[in-house]
Structure formats: structure tokens, C-alpha cells
Amino acid sequence: FYNPTLAATQVSLLTGLSVYSNVATGTAEVIPWESLIAGATGGLLAALIAGRLRSREELALLGGGVGIMQGTVYFTITLVGSATAGTIWSVLLPGAAIFGVSGLAWCIVALGISPYLEKMFDLITPIRLSELSNPNRPLLKRLATEAPGTFQHTLFVSSLAEAAARELHANVELVRAGTLYHDIGKMHDPMGFIENQMGGPNKHDEINDPWKSADIIKKHVSKGLVMARKHNLPKALQDFIPEHQGTILISYFYFQAKQKARAEGVDIEEKDFRYDGPIPQSRETGIVMLADACEAALRSLKDATPETALNMVNKIFKARWQDGQLVDSGLRREELSIIAEVFVRVWQQYNHQRIAYPKGALESNKDKAAQSR
Numbered sequence: 001f002y003n004p005t006l007a008a009t010q011v012s013l014l015t016g017l018s019v020y021s022n023v024a025t026g027t028a029e030v031i032p033w034e035s036l037i038a039g040a041t042g043g044l045l046a047a048l049i050a051g052r053l054r055s056r057e058e059l060a061l062l063g064g065g066v067g068i069m070q071g072t073v074y075f076t077i078t079l080v081g082s083a084t085a086g087t088i089w090s091v092l093l094p095g096a097a098i099f100g101v102s103g104l105a106w107c108i109v110a111l112g113i114s115p116y117l118e119k120m121f122d123l124i125t126p127i128r129l130s131e132l133s134n135p136n137r138p139l140l141k142r143l144a145t146e147a148p149g150t151f152q153h154t155l156f157v158s159s160l161a162e163a164a165a166r167e168l169h170a171n172v173e174l175v176r177a178g179t180l181y182h183d184i185g186k187m188h189d190p191m192g193f194i195e196n197q198m199g200g201p202n203k204h205d206e207i208n209d210p211w212k213s214a215d216i217i218k219k220h221v222s223k224g225l226v227m228a229r230k231h232n233l234p235k236a237l238q239d240f241i242p243e244h245q246g247t248i249l250i251s252y253f254y255f256q257a258k259q260k261a262r263a264e265g266v267d268i269e270e271k272d273f274r275y276d277g278p279i280p281q282s283r284e285t286g287i288v289m290l291a292d293a294c295e296a297a298l299r300s301l302k303d304a305t306p307e308t309a310l311n312m313v314n315k316i317f318k319a320r321w322q323d324g325q326l327v328d329s330g331l332r333r334e335e336l337s338i339i340a341e342v343f344v345r346v347w348q349q350y351n352h353q354r355i356a357y358p359k360g361a362l363e364s365n366k367d368k369a370a371q372s373r
Helices: 004-025 033-050 056-080 086-120 126-132 138-146 148-167 172-181 184-188 203-207 210-230 251-264 283-299 306-322 333-350 365-372
Strands: none
Touching: 033 056, 033 086, 056 086, 086 126, 126 172, 138 148, 138 172, 138 184, 148 172, 148 283, 148 333, 172 283, 184 210, 203 210, 210 251, 283 306, 283 333, 306 333
């Protein structure tokens, strides 16, 4: 549940306390030295590797590895201090076997209680994030069914954000899971968002009120948080819902409202057209904000060159930076150029050229036979 450095430090501190107890008493009666060293070795191995695990199957394999390590260390240390060969069979091997089995036993315990600990303490382990990213999760299945356009938008944003997170050595699993849930609130009114209209009539044209339209757009954040809490999503994932929008201006309806207000001679408040925030508080949510901002713009480019795409992405980044949206994210100004290049590279992979099939290749054999008669 901890990062490798913290876990290794914890094991080292516990080992140090045990050594102090042995030294203070002047005997090894508190914890035998061979048991202490074997346990510490197994603990350090688990601490250094556990953070890299991505499935509970890998955790089970780690338990076996820890058991073998503990048994081998115990056997070796005890063998060095053994006086007779007979003790190998009567004492050493049974003791080593016990240590080996203990590694597997603790692995079984960890597998059993880890889901409860994750929920009880709101922990986000790589394994839990991987499970939450499963498209068969209830919320994601609903999103794909009720707001298919938003779901496709989410998948592309996820591709952009994951690639950038990997390049910057951020938490890729957290970015993937957070991106998949960042727009679940759009299910409250799918047709209020253009990606779900599928070329049909625009709901906001019928409303003809930029204030009401902006309220519908803003509600996808508050409604998303309600859904996330109802489904017990970790706090770290809930943060992506408001932070990916920060306090940005809903510019389309803001300028529409300005025109209407000018014609009617009334004043408008810019805050009515800004999201409530907060702005991104981590590198991961900052990356998702940038990916979300660029997704639609990149999709709109068909025959553009990579240079054109890069210029457009940099303009979007500049606007977010100057608007103060990334000030608390931990992202540095020089990292934005790296993210921009990654986004364009991913866009190129999605927008690669395809071979234009000749007309004859698309006709069936029956059609060709009919034409030849």
C-alpha cells in the first residue's frame, strides 16, 4: 500500500527496533537472530517489489518468492552456525520450511484483507486502480451506453493523458482510472453535450439561453461527484472530476451571453460562466485537464501537418497557463512542451493515413459477375 521507499523504511525501522531489543536484553531470546534476518530480508524484498505489482496473481507469486527467500536465508544462516550435520535434517530443514510456508501464508492473508483495507482507508494501489479501470465496472458500462459520445471522448483523452504521464514519470495507473471517470457527470443530461448529439439538433439552440446552457454544462461536475460518491470511488479519483475543469471559462456561452447582454443593455458576471473548481492540485489532474482541452481540437484536424497540430496544442496550453489553471498542479512550464509533443504523437497514431481501396476491390464477386453479363 506504500511506495517502495516508505515500505523499505518501515521494514528497516521494525528490524532496528528488534535488534535493539535483542542487544538491550543481551540475548537472542526476544527474536532469534536467524529469524530476524530472514524476516527482514523477506520484508525488504516485498517492500521493493510490491509497488510494481499490477494484479493479485502477481501478489500471489510475490508471496511464493518471499517464502523461498526467507527459507533460504534462514537455512543458510543456521547452517553456518550449526555444529553437526545431523541438525540439518532434524532442525534446519523443518525451520526453513516453516519460514517458506509463512511467506505464502502471509500472502494469502494479504490477498484476503487488501480489498477491505483499500476501502477502509481509501487507499489507491496499482491493483485497485487496474480493477477500477475495467470497462465492465457499472459506471463505465452506463457511460458507454447512456453517453456513447462522451465515452469515446474519454477513451481518446485517456490515450493522450496516459502517454504524457508515462513520459513525465507520473502515476500512469491513476491517470488512466481518473480519466475514465472524469466525465461521468455528463450522464445527467447526455444530449446537453455535443459529442452525444450525433449530428442531431443541438439542445442549446432550443434553450436559447446562455445562462441556462452554462448551468447544464457546469452541472456535469457536481453530478459527477454525486455519482462517484454513491459508487464509493476513491477520493483520488473523485478529484479528477472537478479539477480537470478547474475554474476555466465556458467561453462559448459566455461570449453568447455578452452579445445578448449588450443588445438588452444588461450586465453579466464572468463567474457565472466559470466552473467552480478547484484548479488541478496534482500533476496527474493537470495532465488530464490539458488532454481534455486538446481532445476535440485534435480530432477536428484531418489533413493538418504535425507542425500545425503542435502550434494549436501550444496555444491551448498557453491559455490554460496564463489563466492560472496549472499554478497548483506541480507541472513546470518546460514540461508543457514535452506534453504537447506527446499529444501530437498520439494524434498522429490515431490520424494515420489509410490506403484508398479501388472501386473494384469493394465489389463482391456476384456484383462483378452481374456487370460482366
